[in-house]
Amino acid sequence: MADQIFKKRQGEKRKRKEATRQIQPYRYLIVCEGSKTEPNYFEGIREQIHKKYGRKVRVSKINAERIEIDGTGRNTEDLVKYAIRKRRDAEIPYGHVWCVFDRDSFTDQQFNNAIVCCKSNNIGAAWSNESIELWFLLHFEYLNTGISREQYVEKLNRYFELYNINQGKYEKNIPDIYKNLVKFGSLDNAIKNARKLTKMYNDEDTSANRNPSTMVYQLVEELFEYL
Template structure:
């Protein structure tokens, strides 16, 4: 039988035994490098779950369509679409979320930029700022130049991950009703992070 345990950050993790079927994740990202580099860094044992991360460089609506096509080719247990509000139209952003949910996919969006998730590791941010300001803010928070496509950022932020999750949750609570395209800043990246954490033994 599967057991649960808590990791060093206090989160309940699902212990998966070898008799259980692997969870197969498909994570399709709007960005070609930033988001894929982050999610590929999760240390999920291959005998527990398979994670297919793809950086497609597409707008949100096209991204969801690509996820649908990829899921037809190989059936996944969980499909996640990762994209930003960025400069995309409200219609494109909203339709992408709606279409993803209609397919049974999950969405890890950021309004306005994925870098909001990184900032939340350091501080609670509830004021919308331009995309370019996130880069300057992260440079200040890291105490060095922020590298957008860093392959080590997961490890650099790991110890603060619990803080980021709480900040993201508290940020969403501030919006009622919750309207993703208008709620700036906001993110649901923590939901995907928490799901992946269940499979880290």
């Protein structure tokens, strides 16, 4: 009888361990081309995830050590090489590595090569064509016409003035950019709008020719699986 009770308890303990392993989040490394704008956005997501899991004693926490966001200011191709080195040299392995970068400052070849390099090295590419401001704008409206970063800023300024965000003006490096975009815009709409844009193009179209388009939504969706 005692032996049966022991085996039952061991079986229950094993099931609890297996359940814990299933919800064990992978460590993330998010390397951003920009040194402030993109990191600030993902810092906002990390903070939200941290708030949910930080006090769950029995759940593996996603905290500052599990999602590392590195704003580098490097160019697109060097950014991917940097991410590869950082993953290789990490004492604790990263489960997921992503690069976040824009098209607007680089040639078609540089941009396309960076994406190919990501894929061949099992790194996610959260790219935007032309710029991250497209992703920000999609929180408020759908846009299927290719425009410049400056024109994105003009459109964002209208919403920032309407909702009195950052004293009515969009700027790079706003610390609470994520909170403001999801408060006055819609993250669900941003994802829907980004998905809709991807359907505009054929498989033969290169990433550099997909303007406007953004894959940032793929990284956001992956992170939000924990929420």
